[in-house]
Amino acid sequence: MSEVVIIDLVHCRCPQHSACVEKHVKSVSCRSDLGFQIYLLFGPCNQRCNPTGIVHKVPWIERLFSEKNQNVHILDHKTITESIYRFKLAVDQLNLSTVRVFTSANRIHLLEAYQRQLFTEAYLFDHIITSNYCPCPGHVACDSFHAADSEVKQDVSSEVKQDVSSFLQHLPAKGDITILRSTLFTDCFSHGFSTRTGGISSIPTLSSLNLFSSSRRRDPRTLIAENVRRLALKAGFYPRPLNLVKVDHASDVWAMGKEEEPQDYDGIVTNQSGVVIAAPGADCMPLLFTDPVARVIGAAHAGWKGTLMGIAMATVNTMVMKFGSRACDVTVAVGPSVGVCCFTLKREQAADFHSIHPDCVPDMEQSRPHVNIRLATRILLQRGGVLPEHIHDDTAKDRPSVTLCTSCHPEAFFSHVRDGSDFGTQISQSLFLWLCRPPC
Ligand SMILES: *[C@@H]1O[C@H](CO)[C@@H](O)[C@H](O)[C@H]1NC(C)=O
Ligand SMILES: *[C@@H]1O[C@H](CO)[C@@H](O)[C@H](O)[C@H]1NC(C)=O
Numbered sequence: 001m002s003e004v005v006i007i008d009l010v011h012c013r014c015p016q017h018s019a020c021v022e023k024h025v026k027s028v029s030c031r032s033d034l035g036f037q038i039y040l041l042f043g044p045c046n047q048r049c050n051p052t053g054i055v056h057k058v059p060w061i062e063r064l065f066s067e068k069n070q071n072v073h074i075l076d077h078k079t080i081t082e083s084i085y086r087f088k089l090a091v092d093q094l095n096l097s098t099v100r101v102f103t104s105a106n107r108i109h110l111l112e113a114y115q116r117q118l119f120t121e122a123y124l125f126d127h128i129i130t131s132n133y134c135p136c137p138g139h140v141a142c143d144s145f146h147a148a149d150s151e152v153k154q155d156v157s158s159e160v161k162q163d164v165s166s167f168l169q170h171l172p173a174k175g176d177i178t179i180l181r182s183t184l185f186t187d188c189f190s191h192g193f194s195t196r197t198g199g200i201s202s203i204p205t206l207s208s209l210n211l212f213s214s215s216r217r218r219d220p221r222t223l224i225a226e227n228v229r230r231l232a233l234k235a236g237f238y239p240r241p242l243n244l245v246k247v248d249h250a251s252d253v254w255a256m257g258k259e260e261e262p263q264d265y266d267g268i269v270t271n272q273s274g275v276v277i278a279a280p281g282a283d284c285m286p287l288l289f290t291d292p293v294a295r296v297i298g299a300a301h302a303g304w305k306g307t308l309m310g311i312a313m314a315t316v317n318t319m320v321m322k323f324g325s326r327a328c329d330v331t332v333a334v335g336p337s338v339g340v341c342c343f344t345l346k347r348e349q350a351a352d353f354h355s356i357h358p359d360c361v362p363d364m365e366q367s368r369p370h371v372n373i374r375l376a377t378r379i380l381l382q383r384g385g386v387l388p389e390h391i392h393d394d395t396a397k398d399r400p401s402v403t404l405c406t407s408c409h410p411e412a413f414f415s416h417v418r419d420g421s422d423f424g425t426q427i428s429q430s431l432f433l434w435l436c437r438p439p440c
């Protein structure tokens with residue numbers, strides 16, 4: 001099995017450390033033909049102690065390189081944060097997820113703190129404390145010597161978090177952030193649908209403005225937070241927090257400001273000013289709702305399951321029941337989502353859409369019929385009293401479209417249907433500006 005090994009060599013004041021590590025490097029590097037990639041981590045300390053470069057001072061490292069071992073790499077960037085970030089990029093490029101870390105007892109907390117900030121549960125880490133393997137007196141002394149250093153650092157975790165955040169803030173963006181806006185909504189409601197450019201996610205299927213973290217994907221929460229920060233600056237809601245629906249593929253809606261936050265919900269509705277609510281989507285429909293009369297906003301996430309469960313009308317009904325909206329005043333924008341061109345389901349699932357309206361499934365006779373989740377949403381909304389001209393979807397020809405097909409436009413959108421499991425996610429967000437006046 002392919003594996004990545006990182007060997008922490010930030011122990012310039014302890015000559016024994018290097019000797020101890022050597023044993024383990026040997027045992028690993030002789031298996032390098034099995035696909036092991038070895039990364040040697042140097043710190044600013046090494047550079048201070050050995051301005052000419054420690055690589056040439058340590059015989060076994062010199063040997064590794066003189067053997068022209070393609071599998072050995074050096075991490076000696078300006079900061080340990082940058083070194084570990086570059087390490088992550090390398091691991092991702094190799095599409096590997098098992099990482100073995102050789103370090104010392106006093107450094108493990110620091111490296112674990114970096115792991116929490118820059119990696120997710122999609123990676124498997126195995127920490128090996130070298131002094132446990134090699135309890136030579138010198139090494140143990142070295143560990144306790146450095147332990148004194150680490151006690152000075154009270155809260156290594158929050159320090160690392162800050163270092164990583166500020167490092168990510170300075171990374172160059174890939175492209176510019178583009179926000180799609182519906183001309184159906186009045187200016188009272190700042191809103192937008194994000195696209196995939198202008199962020200810092202590096203994995204091809206997440207690149208670059210991925211806005212949703214999940215334990216199964218490789219973008220850590222800290223990185224998502226940085227992408228959200230950049231979107232917030234561009235969209236004008238910085239530094240307000242983003243209230244994102246929990247994706248449950250059901251039809252529960254949270255009336256924010258009216259009731260406790262439920263465990264799971266695919267919709268949020270509120271009449272609070274200055275609050276940002278949002279819904280993710282990467283084929284699933286992000287839906288935005290506004291009522292300029294009762295002054296209420298909503299955001300919902302609607303995949304095919306949620307559509308069948310009626311999430312769109314459940315959101316409208318919450319606006320009506322909790323905040324005094326009338327369905328005929330509600331306007332709805334359907335964001336970028338998978339079109340009928342690219343979305344198929346099993347026959348029995350498609351049949352449920354066919355029973356909403358035959359037009360929702362243009363080729364019911366196929367083994368995997370195409371399904372139009374947007375049309376199903378429109379039909380269900382209209383049956384619930386939303387006016388046809390108050391729905392902005394791909395049938396609205398008189399407005400610039402916000403309902404593009406995510407699968408057909410790889411340059412602009414993430415798509416689960418197209419990209420498989422490690423896919424990124426765009427969001428739609430809505431901000432109720434408290435400055436505006438209701439229309440007369
Ligand atoms: C990466 O690895 C995963 C799991 O091992 C695999 O399912 C996926 O196809 C790989 N992706 C690429 C691009 O090689
Ligand atoms: C929000 O809705 C509640 C319930 O209808 C109402 O009592 C309250 O005044 C509304 N708040 C604003 C800011 O309109």
Ligand SMILES: [Zn+2]
Binds near residue numbers: 405
């Ligand atoms: Zn398409």
